[in-house]
Amino acid sequence: MNPLGFTLVLGLLVGIQAQINVLRPLCDSPDVEEAALVARDFLNNQHNHGYKYALNRIDDVKILPTPDGNSTYFLDIELLETDCHVMDPTPVANCSVRPKLLTAIEGDCDVVLKKVNGTLTVAAFKCKTEESTEDLCLGCPTLLPLNHTAALDFVHASLTKLNNVTENLTYALVDVGRMSSQVVSGGALYTVEYVVVEANCLNETCTPLNDTMAARGICTAKGFHAEPTVNCKMFSYLIPLVDSNSTVAAEPALPPLVHVHSGGIKHGRGHHKLTALHDPHMSGLLSAESESAETVPVAPTVQVNAAVADPSSAPATSSSSASDDSASAEVPLSVVKRAVEAPTAQADPVALVPPCPGKIRFF
Structure with missing residues (x-):
């Protein structure tokens, strides 16, 4: 085999191995929810104006284990604005989410977290903040x-x-x-x-x-x-x-220092946005919102230090960007792989129910 052909085959094998190593746990498993709450708290701490956001739904999750027993989480979460200002020390779990009729504000965030020695830290994120206007009524208060x-x-x-x-x-x-x-x-x-x-x-x-x-x-x-x-x-x-x-x-809790609007208020929108992007070391690992879907075989996991997937979760369809694949070429020591047959047209549709998205907490 010529060198070029060998390189292409090797690259293909690495890509296939990377796909197999992508873990797809249930979105509502305790481990994934813990990561989502860490992401929520981190995002709330990034802005000095506006309100805290509560977790509404975990839309998607991928976990890439590494041979050293650590892992990287790729989360897609949906947040809703609460009535607690960011300067209010009330825990966000005790804050009320604004109803749709008062113009609810939604945040959709892709977050990358590292889990090292059982500790989760946010490495990168990107967020889009929008007004939810589908349930507004004629004569109701309008956000200015x-x-x-x-x-x-x-x-x-x-x-x-x-x-x-x-x-x-x-x-x-x-x-x-x-x-x-x-x-x-x-x-x-x-x-x-x-x-x-x-x-x-x-x-x-x-x-x-x-x-x-x-x-x-x-x-x-x-x-x-x-x-x-x-x-x-x-x-x-x-x-x-x-x-x-x-x-x-x-x-x-101690309050933050005062952040007074200087030079007048210049916002042309009706709400304060979440910080849009934070990607100091993980450039390219944040997935696009319109990610293409493809079937990825999933291996059951045996985690030594902490569970990273629900062992009862079934193989499911997933979204996997090229950048995620390239970042996961190493074989994790904590994964036990088995052969998984591709589903056929006659397969039981119940077995193909995806583990995500998770439950809706508010609306």
Whole structure:
């Protein structure tokens, strides 16, 4: 065989071996859900504005084991915006997801995680954030762009009213979270949400306190332009952190430093987006959303350190990008391979039910 032919055959064999080594566990298996929650928390920590996101569904997962007993997870997850601001220390598990009628915000993220010695860390991600508008009704509140002039005037009018009724304490605007309006008989009825922080005022000039112990909270104001009503929920920084295993951390949560909008609010959209891309070391390993589907034989796994797949999961169809294949050429020591016959046209359709996507948690 000439060298070129040998190289082509070798490349083909490596590609086939890489496909066999791709594990396809159930999307709702405990190990995969743990990885999804690690990804959710990491994504929530990437942005300083807007709201926390809750896990709604695990759409897809691939796991590439390595001979050293570690593995790489490729997750496709769907997130939904909650009513907890990112500066609110309330655990996201205790936050309410916004209903569709109030314009739900959805995030679709591809996340790459490394599992080394049983510890999961995020290596790369890309996200797309969109408004869910299919269930909106005529006459319902409409989400406004965050740079909507009249709505921002209403924000400042309600903040002035708040400062007029608080004694010995003045608040400054930190972040505008959402603004919406509803057309009623009296005109435009506004509903706005924004974060405030304790400010130091001198000669009518107020400077937000960039101090973790400064009083802060999220305010909701409603009403017509000249008649705002304001209610604020102040953040408590003695709430203990709760991790994905529902265990209480030893140290209380501390608030982030103040991130005040500088130079005015320039957002032309009605929601804060998740960070779009983070890919420092894993370039090319993030799958495209329109990945082509192909049948991949799946081997059962025996994991020594931690289970990476549900042993009851059946062989299933999968999505595998070329970049994923090229990153998985090594044979994992923790995988026991067996021959798997390709399904025929007469095969039982129940056996072909894919292990993904997983359950829908909200809508």
